[in-house]
């Protein structure tokens with residue numbers, strides 16, 4: 001079997017000290033295979049971004065191991081993480097594209113930056129940028145503009161293009177469509193599907209099972225910092241095992257034959273209080 005692109009084992013993350021100490025992740029183990037699209041779902045505060053930030057070296061786990069493309073990055077110093085991120089093995093797209101893009105740089109400069117940082121010549125970087133723009137359906141006439149001069153949907157496509165231009169082994173999309181209107185949402189989801197079909201490994205983070213379902217091969221459900229369920233998307237949708245997943249499905253009427261009634265959801269909520277995370 002080929003080596004996973006991401007292998008997270010028994011990860012634990014805390015924020016704060018002493019009485020303010022808060023455990024954001026507990027015993028999280030997750031694998032992403034080559035070319036696999038994994039949907040990471042969970043409600044706000046469940047630890048989705050913390051898991052992503054750990055994989056980028058932006059928070060330090062107190063326990064566990066992280067292997068990226070076979071490389072054990074667990075004990076990396078800040079300097080090693082910076083060097084690792086510069087290689088572009090993992091790329092991250094934020095919910096708000098303005099966080100992924102420098103407001104002072106033109107779109108061309110933003111797209112060239114990761115390539116020049118990794119050591120590409122300007123001419124080869126320019127041709128990769130042109131190729132990438134076409135992949136996300138953006139016109140080259142946007143290149144001299146700054147992010148503020150683009151629509152939200154165009155900005156998110158630029159953010160995706162910037163993440164893809166270095167051909168990462170893994171791309172983490174953190175709520176990539178939540179801030180977009182319906183039309184732009186469909187376009188960006190389409191691009192993510194093409195990405196999946198091209199064999200790029202990806203993690204699609206969302207609180208909305210509906211957006212993830214059409215893209216992910218597998219879903220992992222985070223609840224209060226623990227992964228409570230993982231499996232093939234179709235299986236989890238058909239036979240959700242954990243009460244929290246059942247609750248999520250109950251609030252996605254398009255994926256469920258009949259939307260759960262308010263009484264059913266309340267019953268599930270009270271079961272959740274009894275179930276250990």
Ligand SMILES: Nc1ncnc2c1ncn2[C@@H]1O[C@H](COP(=O)(O)OP(=O)(O)OP(=O)(O)O)[C@@H](O)[C@H]1O
Nearest residue numbers: 015016024042043044045046047048049050051207
């Ligand atoms: N820098 C921080 N300092 C202290 N606590 C934090 C910090 N970042 C996150 N947390 C806490 O850790 C928990 C997990 O947060 P995280 O941002 O990972 O959740 P999330 O599932 O991504 O939520 P959302 O969907 O709202 O982005 C939350 O209780 C949050 O308040």
